[in-house]
Amino acid sequence: MARTFQHHVLVRQEHLNQYGSLFGGVVLRVIDELAFIACTRTYPGCNFLTRAVLDAEFKAPAYLGDTLEFDFGIEHVGKTSVQVRVEMLIYDGRGGKGIPSFDGTAVMVCVDDEGRPMRVRG
Numbered sequence: 262m263a264r265t266f267q268h269h270v271l272v273r274q275e276h277l278n279q280y281g282s283l284f285g286g287v288v289l290r291v292i293d294e295l296a297f298i299a300c301t302r303t304y305p306g307c308n309f310l311t312r313a314v315l316d317a318e319f320k321a322p323a324y325l326g327d328t329l330e331f332d333f334g335i336e337h338v339g340k341t342s343v344q345v346r347v348e349m350l351i352y353d354g355r356g357g358k359g360i361p362s363f364d365g366t367a368v369m370v371c372v373d374d375e376g377r378p379m380r381v382r383g
């Protein structure tokens with residue numbers, strides 16, 4: 262990843278599923294927002310839509326009170342698309358090493374005012 266960004270989220274009650282662990286949809290919403298932020302910070306003036314999330318894998322569950330660390334950055338720039346790699350680690354509040362929990366790659370497409378793909382401008 263060329264330029265990396267970082268974001269943290271505290272797991273709260275409203276993030277939990279019926280099993281008491283973190284709901285996957287929360288993670289997908291966050292990575293969608295983070296991919297958008299990475300693209301618009303890097304390519305100001307471009308409008309981006311999410312085209313796909315590739316290789317999304319949930320590897321370990323998070324629980325109430327855990328801190329989620331998202332490390333993300335642009336991995337590939339094409340003609341109209343930008344791929345943003347997102348990795349998430351869990352910290353359980355007792356210190357120690359982060360546990361890899363999620364990774365995936367969001368494909369964002371730069372679009373014009375009519376929503377048609379256009380070349381990414383640096």
Ligand SMILES: CC(C)(COP(=O)(O)OP(=O)(O)OC[C@H]1O[C@@H](n2cnc3c(N)ncnc32)[C@H](O)[C@@H]1OP(=O)(O)O)[C@@H](O)C(=O)NCCC(=O)NCCS
Nearest residue numbers: 310311312313338339340341342343368370372376377378
């Ligand atoms: C995003 C959108 C404008 C793209 O238009 P499109 O005509 O379908 O264009 P394509 O997706 O085929 O190609 C655009 C780029 O995406 C890339 N792409 C598309 N699907 C991909 C995939 N599964 N993996 C990797 N790259 C992909 C293409 O390679 C191309 O990249 P390049 O120009 O850098 O070579 C259109 O598909 C759309 O409006 N989708 C809905 C978006 C949306 O509502 N998202 C949710 C809310 S943000």
